[in-house]
Amino acid sequence: MKLTRGRIALLVGLAGLLLLVAVVVSPLLLMSMPSFLSNGGTTVDCDDQAQVEEVSDSASSDIPDDYLELYKEYGKKIGVQWNILAAVGKRETDHGRSDLPGVKSGTNHAGAAGPMQFLISTWGGKARVPMSSTFNGYASDGDGDGVGDVYNPADAILGAAKMLKRNGAPENVRQALFVYNRAWWYVDQVEEIARKYAKSGEVKVPPQASEDCDEPLVEAAPSDVVAKILQFALAQRGKPYLWGGTGPDAFDCSGVIYAAYRSAGLSIPRTTFGQWPFGVKIKAGEEQPGDLVFFNSGPGTAPNNPGHVGLVVSKGKMLEARCRLCGPIKVTSYQARQNRVGFTRPLQNPAVLEQLKKLQNPAL
Structure with missing residues (x-):
């Protein structure tokens, strides 16, 4: 077909009209699009x-x-x-x-x-x-x-x-x-x-295992410092357990917590045995994100000398690097876990309080 000036103008006009329709309609399509199409095919309810x-x-x-x-x-x-x-x-x-x-x-x-x-x-x-x-x-x-x-x-x-x-x-x-x-x-x-x-026809994974639920956990942190600790810790999920590991590719239970606190500019003891007496003891039910939860688990441990530790990320949930055969670092429930010893709050240790003052006022 021979393109005359009139036909060229007509085609240009039609193209512009189609572009206008796309600009107007596409937001409407996005708003009406099923939510599972907007995040890779799945929806996650963090409740x-x-x-x-x-x-x-x-x-x-x-x-x-x-x-x-x-x-x-x-x-x-x-x-x-x-x-x-x-x-x-x-x-x-x-x-x-x-x-x-x-x-x-x-x-x-x-x-x-x-x-x-x-x-x-x-x-x-x-x-x-x-x-x-x-x-x-x-x-x-x-x-x-x-x-x-x-x-x-x-x-x-x-x-x-x-x-x-x-x-x-x-x-x-x-x-x-x-x-x-x-x-x-x-x-x-x-x-x-x-x-x-299952009525859904699926094998579901609990929401705490999903990265889509990280943002609410971080936003609910009691302080900016705790938010930084949680953000780092949650980002390590999926990495393997390694005894003595402090990252960046693998961690043990206390190593990932040690590294998470360091990411916020704070220094705490490296091992579980050192972390247990370091933090201020917290009553069960009063724990909050950023606190540590300890268990009488592992060789050479006792109720007054726990050998396993997790990082509280929300009430009832902790991030933990448990053992080599237990799977990767993940968020799990601590409420039903046996041999729980207690909770501590490293942020109330006098040495950490001094570190926090320096972070807030570097001139000190």
Whole structure:
């Protein structure tokens, strides 16, 4: 087609009109666009209550009522997805309904027992472990009778929740499932069952594990100094645990806290053993972001000499570098954690108060 001056003018006019329409309409399209399209395909609600996964019709019809309540109770208490717990129970023994060897008594050919199919060696060396004894395993007392019974659903499900938590759940649930039964086909099968059990059809990760929830935590900090500490600490999430590590690529539990305080211009002791007596003791319930929470955990530790520490980022939540096999640095719940010793506030240590004065007035 031959372009005359008239046709050229007409085309230029049409192009301008289309550009005008795009400028006017595009904001309207953006405003009406589903929110999941604006942040990479997912939405995150930072309200924990909004993240409680509802039970699907499939789960309600398939899971016995008593088992369902136990999955939900101990999933919430320990901090793992209840539908993952339920999927393990389904895959292992059909929620205790299987008549195969080892489910209700004895062991199967691999030495596993109970509704969640624990190896007796990982449970505590025997099927029924008195909780007053010293043992090295996942034996748990879910029904409060003083005994960890591998055949008891409450005990077994609580033990399974602890095992999944210990090995990376809820954030790295595939790793946790792989440790539970070392086969990726098993991991895939359990996740598929878990999706069917959830009303949303998903395996959700708690919001505290999402970077989308960092900003509210930082904004809620009680001071600018604490905001800097939290901002640094949260940015280390996902990095590996390394004993003695102080960054920048890996940290141990006290190392990431030490580095976070340094990022705000403050110096505190490097190790957990030094950090415990350093801060001013805070009563449980009065802790706030920037405080430290300690646990009687690890070799050579005691109730008055804790060996593990986390950084409080909000009420009930802490950032921690737990151990090499526990997955990467992450935000977890400290409320349900056993062996909690107490809280301290390093910002009230006299030496830190002097450092704060100098930061506020460098001329001093």
